[in-house]
Amino acid sequence: xxxxxxxxxxxxxxxxxxxxxxxxxxxxxxxxxxxxxxxxxxxxxxxxxxxxxxxxxxxxxxxxxxxxxxxxxxxxxxxxxxxxxxxxxxxxxxxxxxxxxxxxxxxxxxxxxxxxxxxxxxxxxxxxxxxxxxxxxxxxxxxxxxxxxxxxxxxxxxxxxxxxxxxxxxxxxxxxxxxxxxxxxxxxxxxxxxxxxxxxxxxxxxxxxxxxxxxxxxxxxxxxxxxxxxxxxxxxxxxxxxxx
Amino acid sequence: xxxxxxxxxxxxxxxxxxxxxxxxxxxxxxxxxxxxxxxxxxxxxxxxxxxxxxxxxxxxxxxxxxxxxxxxxxxxxxxxxxxxxxxxxxxxxxxxxxxxxxxxxxxxxxxxxxxxxxxxxxxxxxxxxxxxxxxxxxxxxxxxxxxxxxxxxxxxxxxxxxxxxxxxxxxxxxxxxxxxxxxxxxxxxxxxxxxxxxxxxxxxxxxxxxxxxxxxxxxxxxxx
Numbered sequence: 001x002x003x004x005x006x007x008x009x010x011x012x013x014x015x016x017x018x019x020x021x022x023x024x025x026x027x028x029x030x031x032x033x034x035x036x037x038x039x040x041x042x043x044x045x046x047x048x049x050x051x052x053x054x055x056x057x058x059x060x061x062x063x064x065x066x067x068x069x070x071x072x073x074x075x076x077x078x079x080x081x082x083x084x085x086x087x088x089x090x091x092x093x094x095x096x097x098x099x100x101x102x103x104x105x106x107x108x109x110x111x112x113x114x115x116x117x118x119x120x121x122x123x124x125x126x127x128x129x130x131x132x133x134x135x136x137x138x139x140x141x142x143x144x145x146x147x148x149x150x151x152x153x154x155x156x157x158x159x160x161x162x163x164x165x166x167x168x169x170x171x172x173x174x175x176x177x178x179x180x181x182x183x184x185x186x187x188x189x190x191x192x193x194x195x196x197x198x199x200x201x202x203x204x205x206x207x208x209x210x211x212x213x214x215x216x217x218x219x220x221x222x223x224x225x226x227x228x229x230x231x232x233x234x235x236x237x238x239x240x241x242x243x244x
Numbered sequence: 245x246x247x248x249x250x251x252x253x254x255x256x257x258x259x260x261x262x263x264x265x266x267x268x269x270x271x272x273x274x275x276x277x278x279x280x281x282x283x284x285x286x287x288x289x290x291x292x293x294x295x296x297x298x299x300x301x302x303x304x305x306x307x308x309x310x311x312x313x314x315x316x317x318x319x320x321x322x323x324x325x326x327x328x329x330x331x332x333x334x335x336x337x338x339x340x341x342x343x344x345x346x347x348x349x350x351x352x353x354x355x356x357x358x359x360x361x362x363x364x365x366x367x368x369x370x371x372x373x374x375x376x377x378x379x380x381x382x383x384x385x386x387x388x389x390x391x392x393x394x395x396x397x398x399x400x401x402x403x404x405x406x407x408x409x410x411x412x413x414x415x416x417x418x419x420x421x422x423x424x425x426x427x428x429x430x431x432x433x434x435x436x437x438x439x440x441x442x443x444x445x446x447x448x449x450x451x452x453x454x455x456x457x458x459x460x461x462x463x464x465x466x467x468x
Contacts (some may be wrong), residue, residue: 026295026333027319028312051378052333053295056317079375085368097373104373109294110337110381115333129343130298130384133415142373175313187330188295189313194332222332241349243319 003181003231004210008038011232015039015169018073020048022116022170022196023138028241030169030189034206036062039071039171046073050167052192054110056093057243067092076165078109080233083243093119097142103161106140111162113195119164120198120227127152127159136160170200172228177181177207178214181228182221190222197227204229208236245400246451250424251466252442253394258283258468259439260349260392260422268346269298269381270337274318275351276392292345293317294378296336299328317378340378341385348386350379352393354420355406357455359418359430360361361391362410373410383414395423396452404428404435425449427466434458439466 016023021039024204025031036059039047042114047066049056054077056063066072075093081104082088089095096102107115108130114154118126132151133138137160139146150161172193174183183205197203210233251259251335264270264280266288272280281291281302294317301323304310310321324330339345356360361383365374369468375463385391404421421428426449427439437446437457443464450457 006420025316027315029295029315029319030313054375079377081373081375083375085366090368092266098371106373106376108376108380109378110341110384113333128341128384130381132384133421134380134412135365136376136380140373140376142371144406145420186316187311187313188293188297190330191295191333196336241310241315241321243321 001180003229004143004179005230005232008034008206008232008234012038012042015042017044017045019044019166021048021167022167023049023051024172024192024196025051025058025243026049026053026188026191027055027243028058028239030057030173030191031055032173032184032206033059033062033237033239034151035171035204040065040069043069043071045071047071048074048076048164050076052078053109054243056080057082063093068094074103074104074105076107077105077114080104086208100143101143103141103143108119108136110152113192115162115165116195116199119166119215120195123164125161125163127154127161129157129159131160132158167197167200168202170196171204171221172203172205174205174207176209176211176216177205178211178216179231180213181205181225181231182216183207183223183228184220185222194223197223202229203227205231206234207231208234245396245402246448248441248444248448248452250395252280254279256392256422256424259427259466260390262468263390263420264289264347267467270347270364271345273350273379273382277320277349277351277424277465282456294336294340296333297324297328299325301325320434322326329377337378337381340381343385343387345385345387348382348392349390349392350382352391352403353393354403354405354410355391355418355421356405357435358385359416361413361418363413365411367410373440379413383417386417388419389417390420390422391418392422395425400456402452425452428457436460437463441466
C-alpha cells in the first residue's frame with residue numbers, strides 16, 4: 001500500500017476554500033512548515049486552522065503570509081497571541097483579530113488535546129473538570145457567542161461537556177515515515193501530531209526521512225499508518241527556536 | 245497604598261523550592277516558577293513539561309548542542325536528564341488532569357481569599373480572547389497548587405483580593421501563596437499569614453492585602 005505523493009502541491013491539491021485543517025506543533029517544535037508553505041502558495045482562502053499550542057507563533061513568518069494573503073477565516077488554539085501586549089499590537093494576526101477580520105476561538109490546551117483524541121477515537125463528547133467556573137463555560141471567541149456548555153456533577157465535582165473536533169485535513173510533521181504512513185517523531189516535536197493524525201478525515205504527513213515498509217522498528221512507530229492517507233518527503237530545515 | 249521592598253524573584257523561587265519534597269513529580273509554570281528549577285538541581289525531583297516530557301533538564305548552555313526538536317513548554321532549548329521520557333500531548337495532559345503531579349507552581353495576576361486564581365487574561369489588553377495554554381488543566385489536576393508572585397502590581401495595587409476582578413483560571417484551587425513579602429496559606433477559614441519578610445509587621449502585610457488576614461500563632465520570618 002503506497003501512500004507516497006511526489007510533491008507537496010499534489011498532496012494538498014484537493015483542499016478547497018473553507019476547509020478546516022489541523023496544524024500541530026508546540027510553538028516552534030513539530031510544526032508542518034512545508035505543508036503550510038504549500039497552502040500559502042496555493043492561496044486557498046477562508047481556512048480554519050485548528051491548532052493546540054501556538055504553532056503559528058513558532059512559524060510566525062508563515063502566519064504573517066497567511067494573514068497578508070487573507071487566507072484565514074478562523075484560528076482555534078490555546079495560545080495564539082504574543083505574550084507581550086505591546087509586541088502583539090504590532091502583529092498582523094492580532095490586528096486582524098482585534099478588527100474582527102479573523103475569528104480566534106480559545107480553549108484550554110488539555111481540552112484541545114482531548115477534543116482531537118476523541119474525534120479520532122469515535123467519541124462524540126467528553127466531560128472535563130478543566131475550565132469550570134471560568135469563561136470557558138461560555139466559549140471564548142472574539143466574534144461569536146456560543147451556546148453555554150452543559151455541566152454535570154460526578155462524585156460531587158462539576159464537569160463541562162466538550163465536543164470532539166474533527167478537522168477535514170491534518171498537516172503532520174514527522175521525523176521518519178514509511179511509504180505506508182507509519183510515523184515516528186523526534187523528542188518533543190511529537191506534541192499534537194499524533195492526536196491530529198487520528199482526528200482528521202484526511203491526514204497528510206511531511207516526513208524528513210522516507211523509508212520502505214520495515215525500515216521502522218514496529219515498536220518505534222508512534223502513529224500507525226491506518227491514520228495517515230498521504231506521505232510526502234521533505235528536507236529537514238533549520239528552524240529558529242523561541243517566541244516573543 | 246504603602247510600598248515595601250521584599251525578596252527578589254529568585255529568592256521567592258528559593259522559598260518556593262522548599263515546598264517540594266524529594267520524590268515529587270512537579271510542573272513549573274512560566275515566570276517565577278521557572279526560576280525554582282535553579283534551586284532543585286541534584287535533588288530527587290522530576291519535572292514534567294506540558295509539551296510531553298518527564299525529567300526535563302536545565303536550559304541549554306553554550307556547551308550543549310541545541311536540538312531544535314527538544315524544547316520546554318516555554319519554547320526554550322533544554323537538555324533531558326537520564327531516565328527522561330517523551331510522549332504525546334494527550335498523554336501529557338492525562339498526567340496533569342489525572343492528578344499525577346504532586347506539586348504545581350504557577351504565577352498569577354490575582355488570587356482571592358477563596359483560593360480562586362486569575363492569570364490567563366489581563367483586561368487591560370482589551371481583548372476577550374487570551375492565552376490559556378495549559379494553565380486551567382494544571383489547576384484542575386493539582387494536588388497541591390502553589391502561587392508564586394509579587395505581592396502587589398507594578399502600580400502598587402493588591403493582587404491578593406476578596407474577589408477576583410480579572411477572568412478566572414480556576415476556582416478554589418490555590419493552597420499556598422508565596423510572594424516577595426509573605427507566605428500565606430489558603431484555608432477554609434480564610435487566609436493565614438504564616439511567614440513574613442524580615443523587618444515588616446503583620447499590619448504592613450495587611451495594608452497591601454485586601455482580605456482580612458488571620459495571623460498564624462507561630463508567625464515567623466520567611467525561612468529558607
